[in-house]
Amino acid sequence: MELASATMEIEGNNPFGGRSYLLPPPSSSSSSSSSSSYKPTSHSFLSTSLFDIGILKDTLLPSLALHSTLATAAFAIGSLTNRLETKDWLWPAGQVINAWWSAIGRRLVHDGASLKSALAALSRPERLILAGVTLWGGRLFARVARRTITRGTTAATGGAKNEGMGDDPRYEVTKREPGFWRKALWTVYLPQALFQTVVTLPFTAPFHHQGGSVKGYSRMGQALAVGVFCMGFGLESLADWQLDGFKERGKGEGGVERGMCREGVWGVVRHPNYLGDALLHLSFPLMLYASDMLAPIELLGPIANYLFLRFVGGDKENEYNQARRYSAENVTKKVDFDRYRREENSFWPDFNHLSSKWTWMVLGCGAAGATAERVLSEIFA
Incomplete structure (x- = not known):
């Protein structure tokens, strides 16, 4: 009875419900109860230590095992087809799989919950x-x-010469290194799995633990988190759309691109898509903090993502491969590429671009997204 009373008191302090209660493990006598009344039993209070042994056992190690398994499968497919791009397929897919397993899948498998009840058990911030x-x-x-x-379609119809069966041209020179595929699992795929394990902390650990006692939440903080997400998502989407349009229009004779894309957000920084990705991942711990659910270790997620984008598989890898490829295949574009690097920042815009209409459009995406989410949450509350 004392436990039930404590459960009601904790749950009553949480405006979202769904995760701030503490229930005992189901007994054998209650194992036959309907899954429609399922409530997760694994949410215990999380120590604020960055090296909490609980989060190592139930989040980090299972995540590492999952990402390593997926990385090994991607490596096997890549080596058989000579496509290094399989690592790019795995980067988003592996993280989404891990998030859904942590939030829903483990409850279906281990707790016997139905999909409907597992989804209903999520709080608004978790959703x-x-x-x-x-x-x-x-x-x-x-x-x-x-x-x-x-x-692949272009190569199959004879419209392009590609030794990698349609692989990303950025990786062609890399794959020519002696014995590349013999060591790629250890030098490319598994290191990426390690990064994924840390990057996913803000959207895996919260589904296993609470980030401290639930005392309240900040509407403004949650709106800021949604706004930052929409800014990042909008910037990333806009950058890809503008780049595709430029490539389609900017080809000269023989389908050779004449120069670097400097249109729209590409005139603000050299890698607006990576900047958008970094902002987007920052929004997750912001939402956790605003919802009184943040554990310090979850801050490592956006930090690891930023380091990966800047110094491992993002702009550093991209520009290194661009420089080698343009030097060998397109000298005119190499000259334009060098000029672009001198004139624009790689990742963070300078103050001169604060007046750019594209900067304000991205900020507008954030404001519009935060407003829309707040209105919808009030309507469907």
Whole structure:
């Protein structure tokens, strides 16, 4: 009875419901109860230590095992088809799979919950985070898939010469290194799995634990988190759309691109898509903090994502491959590429671009998204 009383008191302090209660494990006598009344039993209070042993056992190690397994499968497919781009397919897909497993899948498998009851058990912040991860990963996965299919179709019809069976041209020089595929699992795929394990912390750990005692939440903070997500999602989508349009219009004779895209948001920074991705991932711990659900270790997620984008598989890798490819295949574009690097920042815009209409359009995306989410939450509350 004391436990039930405590459960009601904790749940009553949470305006969202769904995760701030503490229930005992189901006994054998209650195992036959309907899954429609399912409530998760694994939410215990999380220590604020960055090295909490609980989060290591039930979040980090299972995540590492999942991402390593997926990375090994992607490596096997990549080595058989000579496509290094399989790692790009896996980057969004693996993170979405992990988020859904943590939020829903483990409850279906281990607790016997129905899909409907597992979804209903999520709080509003949890639903927003899961929806955000799914939107981000789904859009990026679709883009990588469309890019691959387009190259494969072009190569099959004789419209392009591509030694990688339609692989991303950025990786052709890399794959020519002696014994590349013999070591790629250890030098490319598994290191990426390690990064994914840390990057996914803000949208895996919260479904296992609470980030401290639930005392309240901040509407303004949640609106800020939604706004930052919409800014990042809008910037990333706009950058990809403008780049595709430029490539379609900017080809000269023989389908060779004449120069670098400097239109729209590409005139603000050299990698607006990566900046959008970084903002988007920052929004998840912001939402957790505003909802009184943040554990310090979850801050490592956007930090790891930023480091990966800047120094591992993002702009550093991209520009290194661009420089080598343009030097060998398109000297005119290499000259324009060098000029572009001198004149525009790689990742963060400088103050001169604060007056750019594209900067204000991205900010407008954030404001519109935050407003729309707030209105919809009031309507469907």
